[in-house]
Amino acid sequence: MGDDSIEFGTVALTYGSTVISLLSLPITIDILFVLSHASSPAVFQNAFFTFCKFGLVTGILVILVMKLLVTVPALGWFIELYTTGDVVKRSFYFLNWSLRTMQGFTNTFICVNRATAVLLPFLHLKKTLDSMPCGSFSRRAEPSLWLAVIDLFF
Known part of the structure; x- marks a missing residue:
């Protein structure tokens, strides 16, 4: 070169x-x-x-x-x-x-x-939910959200 x-x-x-x-x-x-x-x-x-x-x-x-x-x-x-x-x-x-x-x-x-x-998805979700305002995510929807995620993968 x-x-x-x-x-x-x-x-x-x-x-x-x-x-x-x-x-x-x-x-x-x-x-x-x-x-x-x-x-x-x-x-x-x-x-x-x-x-x-x-x-x-x-x-x-x-x-x-x-x-x-x-x-x-x-x-x-x-x-x-x-x-x-x-x-x-x-x-x-x-x-x-x-x-x-x-x-x-x-x-x-x-x-x-x-x-x-x-x-650690549950711990991470809990920390995320605690940092969000109360009206932005329903805490009652949390179990159904995880059931939907489990249904997707299994």
Whole structure:
């Protein structure tokens, strides 16, 4: 492989990831807007959707930080600003580490939340019902709901 093919591959990956990030950014913002401004807020205020909203905000910040602090100098824009000192490099490393760590914690919390919903469904349903307003779900319907679920699987 020659130097030209490596340079072409690097530029193609940079432009490709930039295009994918810019295409996914409005979709991510739309999903966050829908979850935040839902017509029935009691449904979307449990722990799962709270973790999802936090993960979406973190994802938006990751896209913005990575595009501003990595793609800009990779494309040759403002190169003297990035080469004169360590401030931009250190701030990129700090932001990249902290945002990626937040993404990892968010994904872990979502996985634990879903695992408890699958492994301990009655406890998870009780916690969900306790956090919902009284009028949003009838407690008398709870046994018939579980009978319907059991009928589906057996």
